[in-house]
Amino acid sequence: MKVGHLIKAERIRQEMKQLVLAKGICTPSYLSKIERNLILPSEDIVSLLFNRLGIDPTKLQKSDQQSEIDFEKMLKDAYKEVITNRDENFTKQKLNHLEQHSPLFENQSLYYTYLLIVLRFRIILRLNLDERKKEIEDLQVLSEDFDPRQMYLYKINQAIYYYSTENRSKSIEYFEDVLLLVDEVLLESWEKAELNYMIGLVYTVDSRILTSIEYIRKALGYFRENFLMKRVLDCYILIGITHKKSEQFPEAYESYLKAMQICDEFNLDHEKRIVYHNLGSLSSIMGNNEEAIRYYKLSIQYITNEDGPLISIHCLVIEYTKMNNKELANHWCDEGISLFLQLNDKNFTSYYHHFSIFKSLHSEPGLSETITKQAIDYFKTIQDYQYVHKYSILLAEWHFKNRKYKLSSIYYQEANRYGYIYRKIKRWEDL
Template sequence: MKIGHLIRAERVRQDMKQIVLAKGICTPSYLSKIERNQIEPSEDITEMLMKRLGMDPGKLQKNDEEMEREFEKMLLKTYREVITARDVAFAKERLGYLEQNLPLFENDSLHFTYSLITFRFNMIVRIDSDKLKQEINLLEESIDKFDVYQLYLFQLNIGLFCYNTGNVKMAIHYYELILRKLESLPLGEWEKAEFNYIISVFYMADGHTFNSIDHARRALNFFREQLMMSRVLDCYILIGISYKRSYKFQDALEAYSKAMQITEEFNLHSEKGIIYHNIGTLNSTMRNSGEAIQYYKKSIDHKIDSSEKLITILCLIEEYSKMNEKNLVSDWASKGIAMYHQLNDENQISFFHHFSLYKSLHSKEGLSVETAEAAIQHFKEIQDFRYIHKYCIALAEWYYYNRKYKLASIFYRDGNRYGYIYRKTEKWEDL
């Protein structure tokens, strides 16, 4: 049987070297040929390798095309259910089921589809980004064997991974590769709607408001036809954010009002938290700090998932910081740091740097240079130019206030440089 792809995938997943797996069973070079499906090992070698990896040889399936078709049908059905449900607990349950009930097929193509779909599920349940990166590296080595649909899933996943780790521009790059051939891909209408929604999120995050609204409306039309009202609500929120960023405040408010109406008509009260949050940001942009704070607090009260509260806490802190309410900034920053530690999710580490910087800035001792530089370095690593610019300016202001003019000038200049990058501007004349 050709089971090299299974052996290799599990070995890499366990971070085991070839020499360790091969020891006492075969030579590392022989194992390498097995993993590349260049040779078929004996049953004894297969069994020994699998047992060392903790795999069950009894699950091996020889060429049973009917069983493969049934499994693939179930796999794709599960994929649609999880993606359209947008429920983390459901995704976790389905992922566990697939992992526990996976037959080990000789068909490497079916294994690739399984790996690509479970990778998406792992992102939903927030598996550690380092483990996801390891899985990406494993998948990349097989990319020349992917069919058209598998390549689509791979680029879709890579784009989402980039976005989740802060690299929005690279996320857009992968999704625009898909966009160029979207209509020719063998996708269901639900997948096209889902793609349009996600690329709308990416465009919005990078300031492409026209593109964001356009793709959000395409997704909205499908979701509305299918009576997927929670997804219609998501689209209205996304459209509202894009209008806000275009300074079309009345249009933004109308979009949020439609979203709130849907929560009432279709009993989607759990979604009110995100709507209140966005009405808060709208009021903040309009310089209505008092109303913004009220909506942020409503948002925190309505949100159930602690990880979703972090962004609202940050917005609340920023509003209090603008009002120079030092004690309130410190109190909410402490709550945010405590929540971050409780979540124990390294994907949320940006919030730790946000909260730590604001807490330090408004403390009696004043801004800690070490804390500020750690935040700036973190955002440089994830290429979040907005916050590099923002926190360089904050540190420069601190140095200037303390009459350290040379250091202030260095960070003003650095802040301006990253501000140009963030605004996609090369020369001061273009500002």
């Protein structure tokens, strides 16, 4: 039986050394050959290894061309449907189905593809991202046996994982690795469209506006031709964000209106939350604070998932702070902290730091240096230098206001340094 890849994958998942697994069954060198599928072990040895690893032998599917073809088609269809639909409940259904029907194939390539697609679904759903990191690390050990397509799927998983954990620079690094692999992999049109959208998204976050628009428009063309209106809506929102970042405010507003029109025409009421949020962001940058607040509150009304309000609550705190309305700013800080504690998900830790800083800023003693420094250190660890820059400025100005000029100078220098990093500038002459 060709089961070495199954044994190796499970042993790595359990963090078990070859010496421990082989003890009393075979030699470590023999186990190594089994894991590399260089030899076919006896049924007795397979049974003993499976038993030690807790692998259910009834799930083992012997090499059967038709069953493998059927499973591969089901896997491919599920992958396409999940990626093109981008619907949370649908993704959960498909993931549950795959997890419940997870045969152990003697076909190594099919088994690895299954692991990579299941991981993709779990990352999309943000299911325990600490465990997902462990899965990614385990697959790294197996990756020496990946074909080009599997390596493509693996790099995509890494990129999305780091985007989900707010490590934008790492995410971009892996997406650019993916771009280097594209010529080696025969991607279908829908895969190209999804990749173009994701690259457009991360480049927008990184303020590479011209390049991001190029990728977004490629994705938009495919989604529009195939009548994937939810994805068309996603593209219009992203185009609006690029226009906003370029200070093309009328064009941004027009893109958001197109997105809202799609919501109305195709009964995508749930998606209005993101449209309203972006209208709020646009109003804010144009100085219309009251209008921004109205849109952010409308966004919260349309949110159905628990974590959704955090970003809009954060924006409400900012708007009330700009209006010097400490009472309402504190109210929304309390709402945000309460929701964060309720979610108990450390992937939203950035919001906790945002709310804690603003709450201390509006307190009787004023801004807490301890709380702000903790936030700055946190944003350094996730390489989100925009907020290192922002909160260093806040701390510098607070110290200056309180005549602590030496401390103020230190944090202004810190803000300046990370401002350069954030803007990808090495020298003042390049400003």
